[in-house]
Amino acid sequence: MMNWLRNLAIVAILFHLIGADIALAADRADPTRGGAGGRIIRVTTLAKDGPGSLKAAVDAKGPRIVVFEVGGVIDMERSVLTIAEPYLTIAGQTAPSPGITLIRGGIDLKGHDVIVSHLRVMTGADGQPHFSDWEADALSTVAAHNVIVEHCSFLWAIDENMSASGPRFTGADVRAWRAGTSHDILFRENLAAEGLANASHPKGEHSKGTLVHDNATGITFYRNVWAHNVERAPLVKGGAQVLMVNNMIYNPGRRAVHYNLMNLEWAGHAYVTGEITAIGNVMRGGNDTDAGLPFLMLGGDGDLAYYGHDNIAVDRHGAPLPMFGRYGVTGARLITADAPLASPAGLAVLPAAALETDLLRTVGARPWDRAADDIRILFFIAEGRGDIIDDEHQVGRGYPQLAATRAAFDPAAWNLDDMTPRAGIYPGQVAGAQEALSARDKAMRAEPK
Known part of the structure; x- marks a missing residue:
């Protein structure tokens, strides 16, 4: 059965990867409208800062929609872009092909x-x-709230690829702790892949997908893909509350989903029970996955309340894997719930058996105009290939070399409320399968004259 689904996934990607129905917006109320209704700020340079830059746009005050009149690579030169000013929409879909890629940096x-x-x-x-x-996240929310991160591709992080973080304890009680860290964050349709293992992190091995820090609440993962990370897909820390719906975890190394309230971090504070609701998710083992790896592992000292429904976990050959395991010899309890602890109401939920084919078609940045590394990772997931890496040069030539492109942004061509094109065609949209073909492959597939 699983082999049949895997083959179907490959066929679906070959023929339907781009599609015009890219934005699978859920019916539920999103946690924010960002900068909707605000002024339009145009990014006109690929410089990391200065007039017309992305940094200048995010540093501006007041409601604003950031659009791009340039496409290509923004070299962050080993720095982090900090977003602190509220009421902001960054619409990378408006950029001319090949879109916007940040290299040698991350976003806080x-x-x-x-x-x-x-x-x-x-x-x-x-x-x-x-x-x-040098230990940057690709993206992390830091005591942020009312945030949507959607249709982005996060690769080669030194710390986490995509996280919800912040201080552990702010104030005198649990309510204050939760108000003082990240809350009400929606991660939707993102690719978080190839966190670098033995790279430059000061702790050594650090190929990590996602950290949900202690006491973060209202954290939703909907239709994301984690691939080729040693662990944290996600790691949920003490007292955090997470909803996972229709996500895929491919080739986790030592752990996939795991929960850990560490006494060493909570000394002097009363423990708070964490919560995970997991519905319709798929974990599939790969080349680096430990034999018998469970979908969910419990570590540390704190208890976890858990509701799971229609989740699938299989190894690289399609054999079932256990749903639950633990690391650490502690008194932590898994408290199973009979109903979801966080409501999935308003989310379009697919059966887990149908997820892979559908999800690989739409996940990540600009599915209609994919980057070469996104194509490689998604095709390798469908084919059961790929590995955890230590350095970006292990999977090709390293950072992309892309020529800058330019195109004026026409507000009349876009629905400014949701930043979709009125004509239904995105910049750079192409028809047919997006395959990474060598010159020889292209010649073999060419139509005879």
């Missing part, structure tokens, strides 16, 4: 009421020595 999102769409972030080791101080 510290504001509120922010939407980030259709960006690629490729952090990378950039030749930095092992155990050095």
Whole structure:
């Protein structure tokens, strides 16, 4: 059965990867409208800062929609883009092909009421020595709230690829703790892949997908793909509350979903029970996955309340894997619930057996105009290939070399409320399968004259 589904996934990607129905917006109320109704700010340069830059646009005050009149690579030069000003929409879908890719950097999102769409972030080791101080996330919310991160591709992070973070304890009680860290964050249709393992992180091995920090609440993962990360898909820390619906985890190494309230971090504070609701998710083992790896593992000392329904976990050969395991010899309890702890109401939920084919078609940045590394990763997932890596050069030539492109942004051509094109065609949209073909492959597939 699983082999049949895998083959179907490959066929579906070959013929339907781009599609015009890219934006699978859920019917439920989103946590924010971002900068809707605000002024339009045009990004006109690929410089990392200065007039016309993305940094200048996110640093501006007041409600604003950031659009792009340039496409290509923004070299962050081993720095982090900080988003602190609220009421912001970053619409990467407006850029001319090949879209916007940030390299040698990451994003720390510290504001509120922010939407980030259709960006690629490729952090990378950039030749930095092992155990050095280059340890950027590709994207992390830092005590942010009312945020949507959607249709982005996060690759080669030194810390996490895509996280919801912030301080552990702010104030005198649980309510204050939760108000003081990230809350009400929606991660939708993102690709978080190839976190670098033995790179420059000062702790050593650090190929991590997603961290949901202690006491973060209202964190939703809907239709995301984690691929080729040693662990954290996601790691949910003490007292956090997470909803996972229709996500896929491919080739996790040592752990997939895991929960850990660590006494060493909570000393002097009363434990808070964490919550995970997981519905319709798929975990599929790959080349680096430990034998017998469970879908969910419990570590640390704190209890976890858990509701699971229609989740599938299989190894690389399609054999079933266990749903639950643990690491650490502690008194932590898994408290199973009879009903969802966080409501999935308003989310279009697919059966887990049908998810892979549908999800690989739409996930990540600009599915109608994919980057070469996104294509490689998605095709390898469908084919059961790929590995956890230590350096960006292990999977090709490293950072993309893309010529800058330019095109004026016409507000009349876009629905400014949801930043979709009125004509239904996105910049750079192509027809047919998006395959990464060599010159020889292209010649073999060419129509005879």
